[in-house]
Amino acid sequence: MSDIAIVGAGISGLHLALRLQQAGVTTTVYAERSSEDLAAGRPLSLPVRFGKTRDRERELGVSYWEGGDDDTLGVRLVARGEPGIEFLGRLDAPASGVDLRLYLPTLTAEYLERGGRVVVLRPDASEIDRISRDHDLVVVASGRAATTGLFPRDPERSPYTSPQRVLTAGLFHGIAPVDPGHIHFQVSEAGEIFSTRILTADGPVHGMVVEGLPGGALEQLASYDHLEDPAGFEKTLLSLVAEYAPDLRERINDREFGIRRPGDVIQGGLTPVVRRSWAALDSGRIALALGDAWIVNDPLAGQGANLGSRIAFELAELIVAGGPFDEAFAERVAERLWRIAEPVVAWSNLNVAPPVEHVGGIFVTATADQRVADAFVANFNHPADMWEAVKSPDATRAWLDKITEAG
Known part of the structure; x- marks a missing residue:
């Protein structure tokens, strides 16, 4: 029976560990932090898990957040200008936003309860080589620089060399909920602002993400010291929301608005990248890249955690099929997983590229036609279907014709 090391205890790493556990494969998860430290620390990210990811959670037996305050039923997209764009499309299955400081410790506890093993360790490349000697295969699911150095950037699949958005995200009180619950997404010349309901250990709050174009007005938030001057940070944020997302500003109660707790803000920027998906270690073992160790997508399309979960399930199937876990195996894995990831990466990269006319045409049509709004959302x-719909003007015309003729 195989023995697999999983370095990283994020969504992709834990979904892989739980899936392999179901198949009777021995695993050890090497987590950078204990669950207690994670729960008490700063937020990691604010992912929304769409319906297929939630289906996988049900398969894993970890669907703890069903039909609650975190359910998201649609996406509202607003862009002021001529022509004005505004539509609310319905998801085909409820999505969910759960604070990772609640989500990850819960899954870790379940993995341990089922007999899994967790070692708290922040390994670098040399430590991963040492770990590999105790296992048949190492899967690196941590996006830390010390571990991603094993997997060089793939320039043919990585068109960007710098962040395309400057990110500020946080958890806030004082934003009125919407009915039905949905992601509110506002597009402007300065970037994008979106908000959604997030379930935390203290109950539901709102997550807000500001994705500023480099050099634009929204960029300033990413360098504002929210710990030193939280009131000033909140005032600046409200001012920018009023200018660039006025619909969202109308839902904010000034007396109640504020950061959920000190430090509940994320600032910085992510460079979209695809890295080489495996490495041969000095030990003679293979290390596979998973999650952020392999692919980093800008969060604008909301696909990072969802792709990580999808790839984890696919990788689990390949591992369960058996070794030897050699370079030929790694190449088979790389080919199969890239077929899944490629359209997701392409769509995510399109989201942060300059606007293209045919995608704007979808938004204009969706404003007037609920069928298109629902199909897009x-x-x-x-x-993968999204990419097929937006990859070219001809593809978009064919997709729109299919939607409108079917109705």
């Missing part, structure tokens, strides 16, 4: 749960 449903594809957040089907990213």
Whole structure:
């Protein structure tokens, strides 16, 4: 029976560990932090898990957040200008936002309860080589620089060399909920602002993400010291929301608005990248890249955690089929997993590229036609279908014709 090391205890690493556990494969998860430290620390990210990811959670037996305050039923997209764009599309299955400081410790506890093993360790490349000597295969699911150095950037699949958005995200009180619950997404010349309901250990709050274009007005938030001057940070944020997302500003109660707790803000920027998907270690073992160790997508399309979960399930199937876990195996894995990841990466990269006319045409049509709005939003749960719909003007015309003729 195989013995697999999984370095990283994020969504992709834990979904892989739980899936292999179901198949009777021995695993050890090497986590950078204990669950207690994670729960008490700063937020990691604010992922929305779409319907297919939630289906996988049900398969894993970890669907703890069903039909609650975190359910998201649609996406509202607003862009002021001529022509104005505004539509609310329905998802084909409810999505969910759960604070990772609640989500990850819960899954880790379940993995341990089922007999899994967790070692708290922050390994670098040399430590991964040492770990590999105790296992048949190492899967690296941690996006830390010390571990991703094993997997060089793939320039043919990585068109960007710098962040395309400057990110500020946080958890806030004082934003009125919407009915039905949905992601509010506002597009402007300065970037994008979106918000959604997030379930935390203290109950539901709102997550807000500001994705500023480099050099634009929204960029300033990413360098504002929210710990030193939280009131000033909140005032600046409200001012920018009023200018660039006025619909969202109307839902904010000034007296109640504020950061959920000190430090509940994320700032910085992510460079979209695809890295080489495996490495041969000095030990003679193979290390496979998973999650952020392999692919980093800008969060604008909301696909990072969802792709990580999808790839984890696919990788589990390949591992269960058996070794030897050699270079030939690694190449088979790379080919199969890239077929899944490629359209998701392409769509995510399109989201941060300059606007293209045919995608704008979808938004204009969706504003006037609920069928198109629903079909577009449903594809957040089907990213390969989304890419097929937006990859070219001809593809978009064919997709729109199919939607409107079917109705």
